[in-house]
Amino acid sequence: MLFNSWEFALFLPAVLAAYYMLAHRAQNRLLLAASYVFYGWWDYRFVTLLAFSTTFDFYLARRIDATEDRRRRKRLLVLSCVSNLTLLGVFKYFNFFTDSFAAAAAALGVPLDMPTLRIILPVGISFYTFQSLSYIVDVYRRDLRATGSLVDFALFVSFFPHLVAGPIVRATKLLPQIQMRRAITWDHLSSGVVLILIGLFRKVAIADTVAPFVNEVFARPGTESTANLVIGVYLFAIQIYCDFAGYSEMARGIARLFGIELSENFQQPYFSTSITEFWRRWHISLSTWLRDYLYIPLGGNRHGAAATYRNLMLTMLLGGLWHGANWTFVVWGALHGAYLAGHKLLLGDRRDARADAGGFGLRAAAGLAITLHLVCIAWIFFRAETFGQAWQYLAGIASLRGAPRADLIAVLAAALFMLVPLDLAQRKVRTSTPVLAWPWPVRAAVYAAMVLAMFALRTDESIPFIYFQF
Amino acid sequence: MKAFLSSIFSSEALRGVAWRVPAGAVGAIAIVGGCELFLHAGSRWLPDPVLWGSNEVSAKVEQVRRMAAAGRAPVDVLILGPSHASVGLSPKEMAAAGPLRIYNGALNGRTYPALEFVFRHVYEPLLKPRTLVLAVSPLVLNAHNRWMERNSAQLFASPYPTALQASGPIRPLRRFLVDHVGLYRYRHRQQGLRDGRIDGRRRLDEFGFVGAATAVYRAAPDGLPRDHPYRQIMHAYDFSGPSVDAFVRLLSWGREANVPIVVVNMPFRGAMLDISATGRADYERYLAAMAGLRREFGFRWLDYEGGLTLADAEFRDVDHLNAAGVARVSRQLGQDLGLLVAEAAR
Numbered sequence: 001m002l003f004n005s006w007e008f009a010l011f012l013p014a015v016l017a018a019y020y021m022l023a024h025r026a027q028n029r030l031l032l033a034a035s036y037v038f039y040g041w042w043d044y045r046f047v048t049l050l051a052f053s054t055t056f057d058f059y060l061a062r063r064i065d066a067t068e069d070r071r072r073r074k075r076l077l078v079l080s081c082v083s084n085l086t087l088l089g090v091f092k093y094f095n096f097f098t099d100s101f102a103a104a105a106a107a108l109g110v111p112l113d114m115p116t117l118r119i120i121l122p123v124g125i126s127f128y129t130f131q132s133l134s135y136i137v138d139v140y141r142r143d144l145r146a147t148g149s150l151v152d153f154a155l156f157v158s159f160f161p162h163l164v165a166g167p168i169v170r171a172t173k174l175l176p177q178i179q180m181r182r183a184i185t186w187d188h189l190s191s192g193v194v195l196i197l198i199g200l201f202r203k204v205a206i207a208d209t210v211a212p213f214v215n216e217v218f219a220r221p222g223t224e225s226t227a228n229l230v231i232g233v234y235l236f237a238i239q240i241y242c243d244f245a246g247y248s249e250m251a252r253g254i255a256r257l258f259g260i261e262l263s264e265n266f267q268q269p270y271f272s273t274s275i276t277e278f279w280r281r282w283h284i285s286l287s288t289w290l291r292d293y294l295y296i297p298l299g300g301n302r303h304g305a306a307a308t309y310r311n312l313m314l315t316m317l318l319g320g321l322w323h324g325a326n327w328t329f330v331v332w333g334a335l336h337g338a339y340l341a342g343h344k345l346l347l348g349d350r351r352d353a354r355a356d357a358g359g360f361g362l363r364a365a366a367g368l369a370i371t372l373h374l375v376c377i378a379w380i381f382f383r384a385e386t387f388g389q390a391w392q393y394l395a396g397i398a399s400l401r402g403a404p405r406a407d408l409i410a411v412l413a414a415a416l417f418m419l420v421p422l423d424l425a426q427r428k429v430r431t432s433t434p435v436l437a438w439p440w441p442v443r444a445a446v447y448a449a450m451v452l453a454m455f456a457l458r459t460d461e462s463i464p465f466i467y468f469q470f
Numbered sequence: 471m472k473a474f475l476s477s478i479f480s481s482e483a484l485r486g487v488a489w490r491v492p493a494g495a496v497g498a499i500a501i502v503g504g505c506e507l508f509l510h511a512g513s514r515w516l517p518d519p520v521l522w523g524s525n526e527v528s529a530k531v532e533q534v535r536r537m538a539a540a541g542r543a544p545v546d547v548l549i550l551g552p553s554h555a556s557v558g559l560s561p562k563e564m565a566a567a568g569p570l571r572i573y574n575g576a577l578n579g580r581t582y583p584a585l586e587f588v589f590r591h592v593y594e595p596l597l598k599p600r601t602l603v604l605a606v607s608p609l610v611l612n613a614h615n616r617w618m619e620r621n622s623a624q625l626f627a628s629p630y631p632t633a634l635q636a637s638g639p640i641r642p643l644r645r646f647l648v649d650h651v652g653l654y655r656y657r658h659r660q661q662g663l664r665d666g667r668i669d670g671r672r673r674l675d676e677f678g679f680v681g682a683a684t685a686v687y688r689a690a691p692d693g694l695p696r697d698h699p700y701r702q703i704m705h706a707y708d709f710s711g712p713s714v715d716a717f718v719r720l721l722s723w724g725r726e727a728n729v730p731i732v733v734v735n736m737p738f739r740g741a742m743l744d745i746s747a748t749g750r751a752d753y754e755r756y757l758a759a760m761a762g763l764r765r766e767f768g769f770r771w772l773d774y775e776g777g778l779t780l781a782d783a784e785f786r787d788v789d790h791l792n793a794a795g796v797a798r799v800s801r802q803l804g805q806d807l808g809l810l811v812a813e814a815a816r
Contacts, residue, residue: 006640006643010640019483020484023482186488435494441497443494443497444500444501445498448497451498452502452653455653
């Protein structure tokens with residue numbers, strides 16, 4: 001069930017109506033049942049996988065919490081990590097690793113006939129696995145007490161607004177909200193609805209509008225002109241941002257209607273003036289997860305420059321692999337690892353104080369342009385289906401051939417016209433819902449313009465969110 | 471009991487909410503409603519939306535609706551088929567041979583699954599045809615016609631068919647949206663559907679005929695060009711696939727509904743069979759398969775490829791008739807249908 005589908009338009013009001021009538025414990029049970037229906041709508045068979053993974057982690061966390069024996073606690077932690085990563089490995093990476101191994105063996109002159117699994121990737125498996133893992137690690141580190149309620153824990157893992165594409169919410173943030181009685185205020189409701197509207201607008205009016213043009217350009221990297229290829233990657237940068245940020249805003253808005261606050265996932269990342277800042281603003285829940293559970297445990301920046309660069313590279317490589325079982329994602333991660341290491345090498349930990357304060361000078365403008373284009377180069381590998389296609393795309397850009405297509409220029413201009421004012425407004429007041437502070441006639445005009453744009457631009461098919469595949 | 475119920479039901483979640491009038495939302499609803507009213511009020515002068523994926527299909531559906539509303543149904547004969555029928559069979563010419571009410575429901579570039587879909591949802595309920603004419607050729611009843619399948623996919627993905635294909639409680643909602651909500655309807659705009667115009671040049675006549683071309687086919691010594699799309703379709707003939715299945719379903723429908731079906735083998739030039747070395751043998755297999763179906767379903771077979779001797783001057787291209795060919799073939803079909811209807815009446 002997609003947030004931008006008619007099924008969900010019926011599902012959400014029905015769940016909300018029942019939710020507002022129930023007492024706290026019953027609300028949690030209702031949300032859990034609704035979350036499993038939401039997940040099962042896609043493929044009911046994988047509900048059992050989710051339930052198994054949840055129950056297993058629940059009991060392991062309880063045992064880790066109950067024991068004081070350090071070695072035993074560590075063994076249980078390793079067991080949890082192995083079980084979670086095995087599930088992820090089987091469903092997401094098995095074919096990737098066997099194919100890569102067979103290709104490497106074939107290159108060495110040893111042809112191997114490796115087994116291939118014909119399995120469907122369970123939607124959201126990367127998100128809920130990481131969420132469960134963070135809970136187990138937090139309990140192991142004694143940052144959190146293991147919950148005694150399976151319903152609460154299962155709801156923490158499966159809460160439907162963020163189940164399939166994040167944000168990856170820490171147990172320390174979400175579990176207390178589930179355990180405590182929730183009071184819903186007018187601000188929750190109004191800001192929730194506005195967040196849903198902004199998210200839908202990003203997805204339906206911007207991301208889905210540019211998607212066919214991106215598909216067209218990326219399907220013909222060998223014949224499109226240089227200008228078209230450049231515009232194509234700009235459009236993809238807009239598409240993936242609006243698709244994912246739109247989903248995250250909708251998830252936060254829907255959660256607010258239930259009185260639950262999820263973490264912010266994006267803070268206008270394309271206004272970043274350095275690659276380090278980009279990663280503080282892009283997919284924040286994943287980047288902070290990788291920082292806290294991978295980069296810092298690896299040693300972070302505590303063991304000298306060389307170890308820091310190695311840790312950055314390893315973290316970003318795994319971050320790339322998290323996105324998908326394809327070498328193109330690994331290259332995307334490696335590029336970002338190299339960018340981050342390069343930035344650290346050149347500038348150390350110095351930050352542009354003026355840019356941080358919201359000011360914008362020539363240096364910040366140059367930093368923004370360089371960062372944006374470095375990110376766009378990496379997007380080519382992210383979007384390409386194969387390594388060869390990515391190289392062909394880059395070679396097409398370098399060939400300096402042909403002229404731009406008028407329709408691509410028009411789509412880019414239209415997408416920027418819709419996106420830039422929205423992001424500028426959010427950036428100026430450092431909130432996702434700046435529109436709520438405006439006078440009501442302006443609010444009315446903005447809401448109406450968004451609704452009209454969605455009706456005018458929406459396609460007939462519900463285009464799935466890009467991050468569903470991860 | 472009271473304690474148990476209050477542990478389950480409570481409205482305290484919303485108890486603290488200080489309700490206010492959401493002025494911005496009310497204003498937005500007023501603006502959107504105003505736009506909607508404007509579209510409804512101005513719909514007479516505004517262009518119609520392309521709800522069926524192409525101007526031609528949308529125009530024919532609209533025309534059929536108007537015919538039904540004006541009491542011009544049922545029709546005596548409904549023609550179904552792809553472009554060789556939509557531009558090749560003129561009901562006006564056919565009616566010259568006898569007083570038959572004929573509608574050409576053929577759809578340019580569409581496969582039989584798409585034709586069947588439009589027939590089931592529009593033509594059959596609104597026109598209630600007494601006789602069904604199915605125009606066929608080896609190009610159409612062929613498993614490799616990806617080119618036409620792509621066009622048909624465009625039809626199935628368009629607003630009205632997706633609304634019709636929706637299931638559950640969504641279906642009436644989507645029907646309501648496409649039928650009554652202007653913002654939805656006017657997303658896809660085009661010029662002048664109201665008068666049956668398809669594009670700047672072509673307009674449907676009152677019988678659904680798109681109009682005949684005047685160009686004349688000239689056979690090239692090397693046959694069809696190397697990049698001609700028919701080469702992909704005819705290179706390995708296969709009498710199977712979705713089009714054949716849909717064709718058979720239409721034959722079954724005719725048998726069950728007791729509606730006579732006439733299958734017309736549309737004429738084409740020899741160059742189409744010369745695409746592959748086995749083209750002539752493939753054509754014999756196609757004729758044998760049609761004979762098998764004829765034995766099974768008992769339809770009337772009019773073979774205008776083998777039965778009428780047409781010249782290059784009567785074709786626009788390798789399988790589409792021009793104005794001269796349209797006049798000749800349509801009159802012949804009119805005469806044949808007149809005889810069949812008279813025979814059926816006896």
